[in-house]
Amino acid sequence: MKIELTKKQYRDLIELLFLGNWLANASRTGAEGDERLEKYEEIQYFILSYAKQFQADDVVKAEGNEFYSTMDFEEKLMPVVEEYDDYTFWEQISMKLAKRDLLREIGPVSNLKEEHKERMYEIEEQYEIEFEKNGLKNLTLIKQEKKK
Known part of the structure; x- marks a missing residue:
């Protein structure tokens, strides 16, 4: 299956991914018994990996094979x-x-x-x-x- 998105839809999607992952993981420490829900982080990283194709480098940074939303991007959603x-x-x-x-x-x-x-x-x-x-x-x- 293939899904096509506009640049705006992609940006809206990464906002939703940030907010959803925040809801799922912000209160989790990652310690045993309080593990982060990695499936949400994984899909977020996967979608963020397409930032260059959607010209969203201003809101996504890459560190090796990992992708993160920028601090400015996250602060705007707070x-x-x-x-x-x-x-x-x-x-x-x-x-x-x-x-x-x-x-x-x-x-x-x-x-x-x-x-x-x-x-x-x-x-x-x-x-x-x-x-x-x-x-x-x-x-x-x-x-x-x-x-x-």
């Missing part, structure tokens, strides 16, 4: 990453706090029933409204004293 991270943060904090509060209400359960899920969504919505209005201003951690 606002997309930051927007995603910000959105995910607020969504996750509301969801996790809602689940915590629900389990405090109903006790530990192995499966949430439909009415529990509905209650969890209600709590989550309350957090979303609070965070949208005040951000983290009203969020306080209370240390519980250790029981002896």
Whole structure:
């Protein structure tokens, strides 16, 4: 199979590859048990290897047989990453706090029933409204004293 791309499509594709690989691997250390997902890096390197044919040398650098996007290229995409991270943060904090509060209400359960899920969504919505209005201003951690 052969896929033909315009120069613009190629540049858009390498942006998508960077963003996808960032999502898959940015938080991974590469240590045992936290290995990078190499299949994404491999396809990214493969596509980047065509930079010269698409006259994209300004955004791709070669080191031997390895190809990398330039720092300038990556920095231009960081606002997309930051927007995603910000959105995910607020969504996750509301969801996790809602689940915590629900389990405090109903006790530990192995499966949430439909009415529990509905209650969890209600709590989550309350957090979303609070965070949208005040951000983290009203969020306080209370240390519980250790029981002896």
